[in-house]
Each structure stands twice: as structure tokens, then as C-alpha cells.
Amino acid sequence: MAKVLVQEAPFDAGAETAALSAGRADVGGIASFLGICRGDDGLAAMVLEHYPGMTERAIARIAAEAEQRWPLTGCTVIHRVGRILPGEPIVLVLTASAHRAAALESCAFLIDWLKTRAPFWKREEFAAGTHRWVEARAEDDAAAARWAAPDA
Amino acid sequence: MAKVLVQEAPFDAGAETAALSAGRADVGGIASFLGICRGDDGLAAMVLEHYPGMTERAIARIAAEAEQRWPLTGCTVIHRVGRILPGEPIVLVLTASAHRAAALESCAFLIDWLKTRAPFWKREEFAAGTHRWVEARAEDDAAAARWAAPDA
């Protein structure tokens, strides 16, 4: 059963990682992906909007799919919302398993599916005072499609 | 230029991760793999031996290959040696890039090549007082071969 959090507050990636192996000796590897807000093109801030209720539900479903496909001993997904500055973390995906391949593959799977199946929207605010909604990228759809399933 | 450390001391995965994005806004994602000592079959400790000098050289070469294949903004590899207890971390691989695919793929590449190309040897010590050298696994060779290069 994955730990899923959607929150405005920053998170402690080190503490979350340690929690997945604390007090147990069956974890051989923990893979993680930390998504960070880049400061391209004079970006002043990223504002992340989401669909409360559906977001948690969608992430839990994606995590359950990962747990069905790979033998995980733990899985944590934390996604921030609200206003995020360049250099600040946005999302953390952690997967733990007895073996590294399961951890690495499921981590890549989770972030690819999160990008295309969880209801978040990013608005970029620029130093000049302008802003724009980030558009979905065809590469993200292609990355998610690599993991195609009957329900995809 | 990757940061490569071979050491007996534990490492701080959170601090190493933070260091890859501190003070810069061009990092979009950091992938990591943390290898942990499992306590299978009554394992009391794992003792890691290495070839001082060649180890650092081999890891630096593997990291340079990753930096040539993917557009990384940073790369850190820390591998512990000496006596390690079940539940303790053994190895940390971190890769940072503007985009997640480069970070995720290069992280998987690094740990796969580390397993087959860096001169470390593991001896397992069991509660009963017996010990045995860990044997190389065909799966590790197969995983490394996925990334085959002209020099592989």
C-alpha cells in the first residue's frame, strides 16, 4: 500500500527514503526520482493546481498498478501544489524492492504515468509579469505509452 | 565531472541529492538508486573488498561514459567498502539532468555497469559463523549488456 501525499509544504526526501528501509532487512534497493522546478526563460515561479480528491485517487491507482507489476516492499509518492520557485522540488517518487530492477523500472513507470494520468496543471509565471499554462507534451504521452497495459 | 567516493563511512543520501541542485535552476530531475544490504538467510554482515586505485578509476570511467551518453548536469557515485550490516546502505548513484528521461536512464545504466565493471567483491558472513564469497550473477551481465557499447 503506497504512501501518497499531495501538499503545499516542502518534503524531506532523505527522511522519506530512510523510512522505506527502517527496521527491515528485506529491502535491497530504493530507486527515486525527484522532480525540480527549472528556471528556464526567466521563470519566476510555477503554480501547480490540482483536483483535490481525484488527485490522490489517481495517484493511488497508479501506485497500485506499480505494486501489481513489480514486487515492491514500499512506494512513496509526494507531489506538491501551489506556488513553487525555481530550484525547489515538485515531486518525489520512491520505490523499494528486494532487487534493483524492480525498483528502477517501477520508479520510471510511476513518474511517466503521473505525468499523463494525475490531474495536475502547471502555470508558469515570468519575471516580466506574464504567465502561461504549460501545455501537455507529446513526449510525455510517448513515455507513458511504453508501459501500455490493457487499461491504457 | 562526476563525484566518485569509495569509503568505509556511511553517507548522507539526502545531502548528496541536495548538493546536485543547490544554487542552480537548470536541474529538472534527479534520479537515484540506493543499494542496501539485505539480511537474507541469516546474513550477519557483508564485507566488501575492493582494489584501491583501480576502483575509483573504473567508476570514474563508467561515470564519464554516462556523461557522454546523456546530458547530465551532475553525477555522484558513492560506494562503501568494509563491513556492512543488514539494512545499511552500500551504494548510492545519483544523476541530475534538465529532463527526467536522461536522469532515469543514466542512473539505471550506472548501477548496471557498476555491478559488472567495478572491482568490488562481497563476502557474506552468517550468524552460524560461516561465510562465503558472493558469486557473480548472469542477470547482472545481462542487465549490463542492455547498454552495450563498442567497448563493451
Next chain:
Amino acid sequence: MRVLYFAWVRQKVGVAEEEVAPPAEVRDVAALVRWLAERSPGHAAAFADPRQLRAAVNQDFATPDHPIAANDEVAFFPPVTGG
């Protein structure tokens, strides 16, 4: 029926959510889109190109032919861009 809007769909419609009571012949998501588009110039702008919209019914992604009922929660938004 509760209808929610997110991102630029919300900005164009002008509200984040509203209670609506479409007539009985509005039976699926596609019909609801056509019916909502008539409500105001903001709605018309938001729903001008349905191919740019995604929908959820009761917090699950839904296709245009997905049936809707009086007590449903229906949401409209652009393709997602999280992660």
C-alpha cells in the same frame, strides 16, 4: 449535477464550480459540453474546441460518450501537466 473547471478552462468559464440541471436529453459528456457551451460567452470560449479538453466523471477520467446522471460530479480541464 456539480461541474468543476480547472486551469484555463476555469479561467475562461470564470468560476471554479457550479451546480447545473441539464435537461433529460443531456445524457453523456459530449452532450453536456454542448449544453454548457450555451450558458455564457465564457463557457462558449472554454468549450470552443472540445479536442483540447479532458473530462472526469466522479473523479475518474471519462470519454465523451461516458453517461452522466443528476448526482454526478463532472469536471473539465486541459490535458494534465504534473510530475
Next chain:
Amino acid sequence: MRVLYFAWVRQKVGVAEEEVAPPAEVRDVAALVRWLAERSPGHAAAFADPRQLRAAVNQDFATPDHPIAANDEVAFFPPVTGG
């Protein structure tokens, strides 16, 4: 020539390293293995099955046909198991 041994190769040989001066006709890694195997029962046991050994010359992995010279550092060990 400095020769290093690691893991069970070291345990079987009984020392971690030694200085050796093989004759001039010992020109490659494979010949050095045959020559070292004669030095003691421990060496013979360590080098009994060369297919289970890996070698490095001057800290780079080397194949059996890799040439060796007087000032080289040559190492023998089992397949690696780090990570």
C-alpha cells in the same frame, strides 16, 4: 612485477600481493597465470581454473592475451560483485 590478489584468489594464494620476476618468455597474462600456478600449492589452487579468474594490468581489465612487462602491476580476482 607487482602481482595483487583479491577476494578468494587472495585467500587461496595466502598473500595480498607479491613481487615476482618471471622469465622473459612469460609475455602475457595467460603465461603469467601458468607460471604463478607453479609457485606454491596455494597458487596452484587459486589458478586451477583460469575461467573463474579475471585479471587487470595496470588497473585496467585485461584479457589472457594482454602483454605484460617487468614494471606492470597485474591483479587477479574473481568476477566482480559490487553494487
